[in-house]
Amino acid sequence: MSLIDRIAACGPYDAGLYLDFCVDGARIGAVRRHDLSHFEGFQDLLTISDDRLSLDPKLTTYQARTGAMARIANDLRDRGQVPGWRDEAYPVGVKFSAPALFQIERAVVPLFGFKGYGVHMNGFVRDHQGIKLWVGKRSQSKPTGPGKLDQIVAGGQPVGLGLKDNLIKECAEEANIPAALAAQAVPVGTVSYCTSRPEGLRDDVLFNYDLELPAEFQPSNTDGEVERFYLWSSDQVREVLETTDDFKFNSGLVVIDFMVRHGIIDADEPAYTDLVAGLHR
Amino acid sequence: MSLIDRIAACGPYDAGLYLDFCVDGARIGAVRRHDLSHFEGFQDLLTISDDRLSLDPKLTTYQARTGAMARIANDLRDRGQVPGWRDEAYPVGVKFSAPALFQIERAVVPLFGFKGYGVHMNGFVRDHQGIKLWVGKRSQSKPTGPGKLDQIVAGGQPVGLGLKDNLIKECAEEANIPAALAAQAVPVGTVSYCTSRPEGLRDDVLFNYDLELPAEFQPSNTDGEVERFYLWSSDQVREVLETTDDFKFNSGLVVIDFMVRHGIIDADEPAYTDLVAGLHR
Numbered sequence: 001m002s003l004i005d006r007i008a009a010c011g012p013y014d015a016g017l018y019l020d021f022c023v024d025g026a027r028i029g030a031v032r033r034h035d036l037s038h039f040e041g042f043q044d045l046l047t048i049s050d051d052r053l054s055l056d057p058k059l060t061t062y063q064a065r066t067g068a069m070a071r072i073a074n075d076l077r078d079r080g081q082v083p084g085w086r087d088e089a090y091p092v093g094v095k096f097s098a099p100a101l102f103q104i105e106r107a108v109v110p111l112f113g114f115k116g117y118g119v120h121m122n123g124f125v126r127d128h129q130g131i132k133l134w135v136g137k138r139s140q141s142k143p144t145g146p147g148k149l150d151q152i153v154a155g156g157q158p159v160g161l162g163l164k165d166n167l168i169k170e171c172a173e174e175a176n177i178p179a180a181l182a183a184q185a186v187p188v189g190t191v192s193y194c195t196s197r198p199e200g201l202r203d204d205v206l207f208n209y210d211l212e213l214p215a216e217f218q219p220s221n222t223d224g225e226v227e228r229f230y231l232w233s234s235d236q237v238r239e240v241l242e243t244t245d246d247f248k249f250n251s252g253l254v255v256i257d258f259m260v261r262h263g264i265i266d267a268d269e270p271a272y273t274d275l276v277a278g279l280h281r
Numbered sequence: 282m283s284l285i286d287r288i289a290a291c292g293p294y295d296a297g298l299y300l301d302f303c304v305d306g307a308r309i310g311a312v313r314r315h316d317l318s319h320f321e322g323f324q325d326l327l328t329i330s331d332d333r334l335s336l337d338p339k340l341t342t343y344q345a346r347t348g349a350m351a352r353i354a355n356d357l358r359d360r361g362q363v364p365g366w367r368d369e370a371y372p373v374g375v376k377f378s379a380p381a382l383f384q385i386e387r388a389v390v391p392l393f394g395f396k397g398y399g400v401h402m403n404g405f406v407r408d409h410q411g412i413k414l415w416v417g418k419r420s421q422s423k424p425t426g427p428g429k430l431d432q433i434v435a436g437g438q439p440v441g442l443g444l445k446d447n448l449i450k451e452c453a454e455e456a457n458i459p460a461a462l463a464a465q466a467v468p469v470g471t472v473s474y475c476t477s478r479p480e481g482l483r484d485d486v487l488f489n490y491d492l493e494l495p496a497e498f499q500p501s502n503t504d505g506e507v508e509r510f511y512l513w514s515s516d517q518v519r520e521v522l523e524t525t526d527d528f529k530f531n532s533g534l535v536v537i538d539f540m541v542r543h544g545i546i547d548a549d550e551p552a553y554t555d556l557v558a559g560l561h562r
Contacts, residue, residue, distance in 0.1 A: 186544035280561035
């Protein structure tokens, strides 16, 4: 195995297995052909053609679309199609900077292949030996990636909160990082991927932050979502990435992005250009 | 103007205006249809069809292909089609990590739309006010981007030299940075673009490095390629990027990448995802 396998795990999907999901003619998601039967009962809201599902164009407001999509989402839930319902609203639109067309329960986002957004933060400690990274082990009760390794702090991006504000909230919940310390986190770019997963199509952009932590800082989880934390040297983290499948599929990319930006992965390594390109799709 | 205009300046090209350049059926470049007449005299080396120029498949070795391409390149030069001949050999292949198929004079690379590679280094100084960036003003005698603003050190990636070794060499030539100091430069990722320019198609990957310089360090040019250096606050650099066209088209991207990685551009700024995506095409 190698770092490139982590990239490949977020690799391209077979578009032939999906139908576009469109609002006003614009593609905003993709639904597995295999799942189409779930949507056939909503002929008053959805038009299904050979290549797309289209939301009724008479739904012209955020509120009307949100109500229609909630009816479908609730029905999917009632039929047991939505593991890990969260009661957390995600905005859905053509892209992050465009106005959202509606909001919808976070757990159904991959079933529709809507774009998803999250904040991921690498917490690290610098000493004379180099960089150590804090790594979280996700709780076994998480609906996605239970027991997998993750950043010290990571979370989805809900409706009505800025990225940095969301990060500070997640820092408190996931690792008990005080707000004043969390506010020092530096935005350092994004990673993006569009890949087929058991839960559907993950078409995500993750906003990455770095936070250099004091050597004496010890994270502790407050919301039950993290089982434990490790402080590993960058060599240890790299070895885990290269020899195991222990990191959650997308969290591995965020670690690779960190290693690229901090020169832990050298530009003269043969796979370098493929690695960097693989972080931005 | 805005940072997004700098990204747009490296934006997609109109593929309809180009023919693929192929070796053994693999596309390795693209030639402007407008320039096709330059190649029509080489029917023993090139087959021209509706959508591509193909190098004679009987040229099966690096050496044979290099010799054939040199014949074409020299002819282009003799007919005045190659400004800024450099006597510097570039390796050409399907991608950076693939074995090169041949080498060719650097100045003709855009005329064939071959992939080009370079090293670009942001030199910076950190003090209590934040980050200052060293900016170079290119000599008026440079064949590309004369008088434009650039990184403190930047150069093409020639045959037979590793990236870091090339960077250390360029650090000495362009800014008189001692090798021991240059060796501390940190590889921090790439930017890539494929865009139509007066000189042809620029399908480039730039390997970016950061070097934190001592406050007292003063760069000085030794090869006549840099007219002068400025040490500007990150706010000043951003203002120049946002209000002028003074940076060389690709050097602007390298500065934006620096600003993204150091949190000078905030993730909550509306254009953020488009900016980051625009650095990786």
